[in-house]
Amino acid sequence: MTSLLVLSHGRKVAAAVEELVRELxxxxxxxxxxxxxxGSAGADYDGMKEKLNEALTLGDVIILYDLGSTLMxxxxxxxxxxxxxxxxxxLLNAALVEGAIAASVCFNAEMDAEDxxxxxxxxxxxxx
Amino acid sequence: xxxxxxEVKRILLQMVKVIEENKVYLTELDAAIGDNDHGINMNxxxxxxxxxxxAMENAGISDMIKTVAMGLLSHVGGSAGPLYGTLFLKASGxxxxxxxxxxxxxxxxxxxxxxxxxxxxxSDRGEKTMLDVxxxxxxxxxxxxxxxxxxxxxxxxxxxxxxxxxxxxxxxKATKGRASYLGDRSIGHIDPGAMSSCLLVSAIYEML
Numbered sequence: 153m154t155s156l157l158v159l160s161h162g163r164k165v166a167a168a169v170e171e172l173v174r175e176l177x178x179x180x181x182x183x184x185x186x187x188x189x190x191g192s193a194g195a196d197y198d199g200m201k202e203k204l205n206e207a208l209t210l211g212d213v214i215i216l217y218d219l220g221s222t223l224m225x226x227x228x229x230x231x232x233x234x235x236x237x238x239x240x241x242x243l244l245n246a247a248l249v250e251g252a253i254a255a256s257v258c259f260n261a262e263m264d265a266e267d268x269x270x271x272x273x274x275x276x277x278x279x280x
Numbered sequence: 281x282x283x284x285x286x287e288v289k290r291i292l293l294q295m296v297k298v299i300e301e302n303k304v305y306l307t308e309l310d311a312a313i314g315d316n317d318h319g320i321n322m323n324x325x326x327x328x329x330x331x332x333x334x335a336m337e338n339a340g341i342s343d344m345i346k347t348v349a350m351g352l353l354s355h356v357g358g359s360a361g362p363l364y365g366t367l368f369l370k371a372s373g374x375x376x377x378x379x380x381x382x383x384x385x386x387x388x389x390x391x392x393x394x395x396x397x398x399x400x401x402x403s404d405r406g407e408k409t410m411l412d413v414x415x416x417x418x419x420x421x422x423x424x425x426x427x428x429x430x431x432x433x434x435x436x437x438x439x440x441x442x443x444x445x446x447x448x449x450x451x452x453k454a455t456k457g458r459a460s461y462l463g464d465r466s467i468g469h470i471d472p473g474a475m476s477s478c479l480l481v482s483a484i485y486e487m488l
Contacts, residue, residue, distance in 0.1 A: 189354070192317075193317075194317070194357030194361075195359075195362070196357070197361060220458060221360075224361075224401065225361060227400065228362040
């Protein structure tokens with residue numbers, strides 16, 4: 153099963169995007185991590201590691217993020233993955249909310265990971 | 281000259297101390313061109329690392345540096361976490377199996393650390409970041425190593441290079457990180473990451 157992992161600087165932002173995906177696709181496998189460990193704005197390396205590993209046990213994982221430290225932190229997590237895990241973890245620079253909505257539609261259509269990725273690539277934005 | 285695990289531990293603990301002493305200052309720098317948390321975040325990561333370091337007995341150099349790396353990755357919470365985490369993690373990798381490190385070893389550790397930071401941040405010198413301090417520091421240390429200088433005088437020169445690097449960040453525009461949203465308005469402000477890197481170099485210098 154392909155999962156979606158939503159990452160944001162904001163705790164509530166990540167939770168809200170996860171909630172949106174569940175509403176659009178009740179059967180979706182969706183995970184989210186938002187904010188730093190203490191709940192303030194930032195990135196939580198351990199939280200991301202835990203959720204990514206959990207999602208990877210289910211199959212492919214599409215990872216959407218907002219920017220900056222969220223990206224660098226998930227990349228640091230991904231540095232620790234094995235080759236086969238890395239092949240299943242797809243870090244995409246699609247716009248976060250739009251990408252999550254598009255992924256929900258794709259999940260409803262039971263598309264495979266490869267096709268979902270193609271759809272989300274169309275929503276790429278520059279996230280320096 | 282070469283330093284052993286005990287000295288490395290003292291240096292790492294000194295880094296914790298200088299960051300703690302300067303957490304308000306670093307956060308003020310970040311308030312001007314960033315998101316107002318650099319000092320607080322760095323202090324969180326280093327204090328966590330300190331706790332772990334103090335609990336380690338007879339640990340090897342590489343393991344202690346890795347402990348700091350993981351503390352920063354897990355507890356900083358901002359972009360400094362993955363950047364400094366990567367810097368220390370690469371330095372730890374470059375010091376594996378070493379019971380003591382000399383100036384050349386340190387240059388190798390810093391070089392690999394810098395390469396990691398460049399990769400992680402997709403950045404290079406001249407973008408108003410910690411690299412504007414770390415790269416001149418490495419160049420200065422490499423030159424000192426070539427000339428056979430002792431560690432104390434090598435780090436004295438490196439600290440001067442670090443301070444010049446900090447001053448340089450004040451003159452340029454940020455093109456990486458959140459400060460880049462400000463464009464030309466970032467000119468005239470010191471980069472907080474450059475300053476924290478300079479403080480870490482000063483911690484090494486003080487303990488030699």
